[in-house]
Amino acid sequence: MRPISELLEVFHSCFHNPNPPKFFFAPARVNLIGEHIDYHGGDVMPAALDMGTLVIAAENGSNLLRLCAEDLPGISVTCPLDKLSLFRGKGWGSYQLGVAAFLSERGDSLTGMDLLFCGDIPFGAGLSSSASIEVATAVTLTGQKGSPDLAVLCQRVENEFVGLNCGIMDQYASACGKKDHAMLLNCGTLACSYVPLDLKDACLVITNTNKKRGLADSKYNERRAESEEALIRLQTVYPDRKYLCALSEEELLEAKSLFADAPILFDRAYHVVTEQARVHKAADCMARGDLTAFGELLHASNCSLRDKYEVTGDHLDALYDAICAVDGVYGTRMTGAGFGGCNVSLVKKSAVELFQEEVAARYQKATGLIPSFYLSGIGEGAREVKKEELL
Numbered sequence: 001m002r003p004i005s006e007l008l009e010v011f012h013s014c015f016h017n018p019n020p021p022k023f024f025f026a027p028a029r030v031n032l033i034g035e036h037i038d039y040h041g042g043d044v045m046p047a048a049l050d051m052g053t054l055v056i057a058a059e060n061g062s063n064l065l066r067l068c069a070e071d072l073p074g075i076s077v078t079c080p081l082d083k084l085s086l087f088r089g090k091g092w093g094s095y096q097l098g099v100a101a102f103l104s105e106r107g108d109s110l111t112g113m114d115l116l117f118c119g120d121i122p123f124g125a126g127l128s129s130s131a132s133i134e135v136a137t138a139v140t141l142t143g144q145k146g147s148p149d150l151a152v153l154c155q156r157v158e159n160e161f162v163g164l165n166c167g168i169m170d171q172y173a174s175a176c177g178k179k180d181h182a183m184l185l186n187c188g189t190l191a192c193s194y195v196p197l198d199l200k201d202a203c204l205v206i207t208n209t210n211k212k213r214g215l216a217d218s219k220y221n222e223r224r225a226e227s228e229e230a231l232i233r234l235q236t237v238y239p240d241r242k243y244l245c246a247l248s249e250e251e252l253l254e255a256k257s258l259f260a261d262a263p264i265l266f267d268r269a270y271h272v273v274t275e276q277a278r279v280h281k282a283a284d285c286m287a288r289g290d291l292t293a294f295g296e297l298l299h300a301s302n303c304s305l306r307d308k309y310e311v312t313g314d315h316l317d318a319l320y321d322a323i324c325a326v327d328g329v330y331g332t333r334m335t336g337a338g339f340g341g342c343n344v345s346l347v348k349k350s351a352v353e354l355f356q357e358e359v360a361a362r363y364q365k366a367t368g369l370i371p372s373f374y375l376s377g378i379g380e381g382a383r384e385v386k387k388e389e390l391l
């Protein structure tokens with residue numbers, strides 16, 4: 001992130017607003033394990049990162065919301081507070097204006113504001129840049145810190161205003177993350193506990209394939225529809241199961257004949273059911289401090305996402321192979337929706353430097369792209385921040 005003095009200059013040159021600004025921050029997230037199961041009522045294990053979206057905001061005395069992005073010069077959106085719904089599905093501004101529309105729909109009274117969006121989350125890289133923008137907007141417009149209620153409202157924005165049928169994981173992690181902890185979040189009930197992340201001799205390394213994708217035009221909605229179709233078939237045998245994650249692997253295997261004409265739907269369900277079991281094992285491993293077993297689960301998760309759910313693609317596969325060929329790695333997997341974006345690896349601290357060199361060389365040789373590495377810490381959820389904290 002650029003120094004705050006420079007960001008304030010950008011704010012003033014965008015808006016010429018004389019009122020003293022306030023600052024709000026919502027983090028990106030990394031999902032450690034539990035991929036593509038949040039929309040099946042699953043338990044997932046994400047953590048909020050230190051990187052995120054910072055909003056510099058001040059009232060402007062009008063009925064207008066005015067938005068600019070520090071890293072998207074030339075983009076500015078202005079919308080009267082009584083015309084918010086016109087921005088449904090309209091690109092960058094729809095995340096923020098959707099949040100404003102839904103807040104006002106639930107009865108919050110909004111005032112005209114100028115908002116500059118700044119951030120250091122790579123866009124479209126599987127680290128929840130969009131959830132971070134939504135949640136940052138929600139804490140800015142309400143003046144409250146992140147909460148489960150705001151997370152749910154932001155998820156509705158993404159589903160109904162932006163057009164991506166995502167689950168609750170990203171918005172919840174951004175709103176309610178806790179420093180140095182992962183979350184064990186049940187996406188059906190929103191029961192959440194925090195798991196201390198004691199990584200001993202290791203650290204998390206996030207590697208970006210630098211293969212971009214837009215989720216709304218990826219196969220995300222298609223995968224969700226396929227796995228929901230699998231659930232509908234399974235409910236003919238298990239009518240009491242509301243979610244795929246409520247089935248065990250044995251129960252799924254017993255019902256395999258339901259999928260004789262559609263083996264792909266069986267594979268989608270198989271990923272979901274086994275991924276759920278891996279999350280529970282991973283939570284046990286973390287509690288016991290068994291990083292070796294935790295790492296094995298990361299590998300198994302990646303292979304299931306690659307082979308059964310088919311959400312990796314050439315670039316994530318090349319990166320996975322590159323990382324597997326390097327020493328000092330407990331485990332590694334794609335993180336987020338997939339189809340490009342990032343991978344998360346648990347790497348011995350002593351091996352991190354060599355990891356970056358060797359993975360970069362192998363991945364570049366395979367794909368022609370240069371990967372990026374992030375050694376972000378695990379941070380707090382969304383909140384107002386004082387200017388002093390940003391100096």
Ligand code: GLA
Binds near residue numbers: 037
């Ligand atoms: C995206 C969605 C989440 C979740 C992940 C996959 O990040 O926003 O709700 O489904 O993909 O686990």
